[in-house]
Amino acid sequence: MATLTAPDRESFKLSMLLYDTRYRSMTIQVIAMIGFVSIVFWLISNTITNLNNLGKPVEFGFLFEPSSYDINQRLVEYNSRDSHLRASFVGVLNTLVVAFLGCITATIIGVFVGIARLSKNWFVSRIMTVYVEAFRNVPVLLWIVLAMAILIEGLPAPKAFRGENATASLNLFDSVALTNRGVYVPEPLFSNGIGDVALFGQSSLRFSVSLDLILIIAVLIASFYVSALIKKRANRIQDATGDRPTTWYLRLGVTVLPIAIVLWMLGFHLGYPELKGFNFKGGTHLRNSLIALWLALSLYTAAFIAEIVRGGILAISRGQTEAAASLGLRPNRIMNLVILPQALRVIIPPLISNYLNLTKNSSLAIAVGYMDVTGTLGGITLNQTGRELECILLLMLVYLTISLSISAVMNWYNNSVKLVER
């Protein structure tokens, strides 16, 4: 175009849909939309036709029929007469448990290994490198299966604890039993407990929460709050006068006394595992499947977290360390006060995606028979009812919800850290 002229307003021609940039993006979008909708429609209509041919129209009624199978690890009350929905709920809770435990231990191990890889000690840093490379470069499924095999082969069976010439014994003052069926640890019991409160009535999502636990948590929170108040007051006095009042006995008392009183009133005692019949009875039973999955997932993810932590620390310029050292800080304080707080900003976003990966990898639980939601809803329920479409859709929905919630919470945290740091 040689001269600039105002575009002709009146003459809208059909070809402008293709050639005029004002309309073209609209055209592309409409085409894409039509394409997308028709693909989706095509898939859905195929599905409906096929399901009708098979005589299995989509319906979710099967979820309310008795599941007829048992689940070993159940955080809420469940038996084989409960519905498939209830079984799925048990599975979801199991998924959440292992994901939660895994994320915590993976973070601890990962941070430790990440720092240890930078250690000046040649052996320590090499061992950590070997650990990281070994775990990162071998599939997690293999690690899960291996962890299970090691637990099963490496630990004694309960019968080894039995009889006169027992070959195995309880650890830690006869309180912890390490067997190849799992680990039995003492459980907290309350002789005058105040009972449970049941939530969600008779629905499939019903569960009960121990009031004892709520009380203990409430007391703990309250005493930490008071303790923090005391510390604040001490800081204020120090700022004003330069003298810091001695508060450690006050703070100790405020933290320890109330909880001790509450525990005494509830009649707190420990229930120890005991060998009765085929198995240990009493105590909390952490099953092998849980431990193997937990161990393998956290060690595997920790190897990735270690690299992230190491990268985060290396990203902080050397000048920061030197400046802190010239202030006279000791190496561990440099790490805690100067390097880590800054490195956190670099570390947290990839950390989130590793938490997500861990949660998703927990679906490999079926390899060791841990009854997570893939094992119940996507496993036995699917097999027994033959409702593949419904089960897998629900399964995906569950994971999607968990993933999106984790990333939402973590993004919120990430943003808040960013604001504080700025």
Next chain:
Amino acid sequence: MNFSVSENMFQTNSFQSEAENQEEGKMKKSFVLGTLAVAGLAAGAAAAGTLDDVKARGTLNCGVSTGLVGFAAPDANGEWSGFDVGVCRAVAAAVLGDAQAVEFVPTTGKTRFTALASGEIDMLARNTTWTFSRDVDLKFEFVGVNYYDGQGFMAPADLGVSSAAGLDGATVCIQTGTTTELNLADFFRSNNMSYEPVPIETNAEAQQQYLAGACDVFTTDASGLAATRATFENPGDHVLMPEIISKEPLGPLVRHGDNNWGDIVRWTLNALITAEELGVTSGNLEEMSAGTNNPEINRLLGTEGTLGAMLGLDGDWAKRAIMVGGNYGELFEANIGEATPIGLARGLNAQWTDGGLIYSPPFR
């Protein structure tokens, strides 16, 4: 200077990425096309004509388990063998005239029914229990029973438990994805006993856990227990409990709706059974097919009547099926019988004439 270098680099790289880009684009499409052309898009599975499909394809797609000693397992050359495999081969021989013209599709407890329903396999011979809901609700047709099984328990002899009634509080290893876990739940519930289920995906894994003492008892079909026990270092240290807590008629199955195909599989199995009843073996088959005085043998082997034609096959179909691995009894003895490491007795699986349940309708 610096800039020009990097620009240069970008140029070469632009060429690279462009080529890569296009090439990857092609890759995707060509894969779909190439593989569809070669391997897939075998249409027409659902309603009718499985027989025609199989004949056109030249191979029989038979679903088996991913590996169960004695019933179906691949050897070092990828050659499948076993009791269930024998049934597949017999059908292939009857339909296609070639016992090797079978594609064995390993299926898991989860994938087996979908594979059959979707037409990926023509028949399923994978230790599948004939139940009401599978027959009616999942729309399959069980064509018969090739092994009468039942769920049992195995325990180490030194556990000191001789009967399943003494298993209150025991830890039980179960293979998931089967009817086993349902039977187990029902059994313990109805006897007011508690137990700790340890669900395990594969038989090999279950065996490992059981041997290490991670569970007190191992439960699965009695045949599977015997097969598993046979492979132990010291089989004598383990006992099978007398209780059988369920009925597990295992048999081959096909899709609903193609009755002709169902008939072929059913009568091939029946031919194997009848052959044993009538004393036709792979050894005397040639001799018998020359004609005998027993009209039923003649009908079976196609020297008399037109039974094969009624199925849409030729007259020799049953003869070919029996030729592969012999009659039912021979298959049994060769794969899971007492002479094999698995060492199963005929028991319920003896011919009805010997007091068992194996019974074929007459060839008439």
Next chain:
Amino acid sequence: MSNQAFVRREIIEEQTPPLTAFGLVGWLRENLFSNWFNAILTFISLYFIWYVLSGVVPWIFLSVWNAGSLSECREIASATWGGTHGHACWAVINDRWIQLLFGFYPSHLYWRPILAFVLLLISLAPILFTGAPKKIFYLTAVYPFVLPWLMWGGSVWASVSALLGFVVGYAIIRYTSEILGQLAAVILSIIGAVVWWLYIGPLLLSQGLGAILPLALEPVISRYFGGFMLAILIGVVAIGCSLPIGIVLALGRQSDLLILKTISVWFIEFIRGVPLITLLFVASTLLNIFMPPGTNFDIILRVMIMVTLFASAYMAEVIRGGLAALPRGQFEGADSLGLNYWQAQRLIIMPQALKISIPGIVSTFIGVFKDTTLVSIIGLMDPLGLSQGIRANAEWNGIYWELFAFIAFLFFIVCFSMSRYSMYLERKLQTDHR
């Protein structure tokens, strides 16, 4: 106070540093015993290393290599060392390693997967190493058509016709974009290519060249694929196919077009939000239900489709990262040259963004390659699935450590070398940008 300050008049000769500061001793002091804490760590580490090695080394090296079954292995072990514990039975690997590598692929055709693998390495060379001769690009361009032909066999004309479809599409764009404008040309070329693939190509295949000159390899159905070959094949196909999809998704996610953006974001977040195993369940149980009645393609193809979708969501995020890392000026520069969207993407943005993304692409590949072990859960014969099959055999029933160790070792070799390569690349890219 004396006036006699000490003044050195000659320079002292260079002395060797004290024995404790150089050589082995100096190294030991600095790296292992710099203080008491370090010394304790050193001793703990030494004990740990000794503990692990003393268990593993005898197991690996004092082992049985030739035996026909596990019980034979045990006999040999107890005859040689007086016990079976602590001695590996590598005889199972000796017996089955070919199966673990190739699955059930016909043994007289092993040269095909091997050739395909070698060609893959060669055709990737120009992308991975800058020094490689540029002519190899012709191979790279043709490779995606060679691979399926080599692996699945069948007529070469199927691959050629698929390739010609792209040529047709490209030709249409080339000659009509002047007349019709770009958008119309693109749409027309897609239609043209699809028509070619669906109607003209097959016709040519059955009537034309396929009948005249049947250049065919013995067909192999994908059910025979297994072992590491299957793992590598799924990984390569998934990454290869997911690259273009990933680019489209990444561009869609970055674009201003609301609908395209929404679809891309939903797709990416959905795939990334669910575990791969659920997608594999879809492949094994549902994908046939989504297709028109009667369609049926085999499980390995279905798994490849789902793994490709899975990988493309991750690929999209990697490429988005590459796009985000490009300086804004590159986009503006492209605009100011008067390039339209596709020209800018093709000539300026993508070459740079993809180059930055290569390390990310490699690590996505490592992830996908490791994740291929999951297919054993749906019954495919990948190395883990095969190990179950091997253990179901009467001879090898009861063996597991050796199989796991071998599989883990092979995975480690492949993944470790790739991750080293990606690190090398990252370092190289870093210096480029400085």
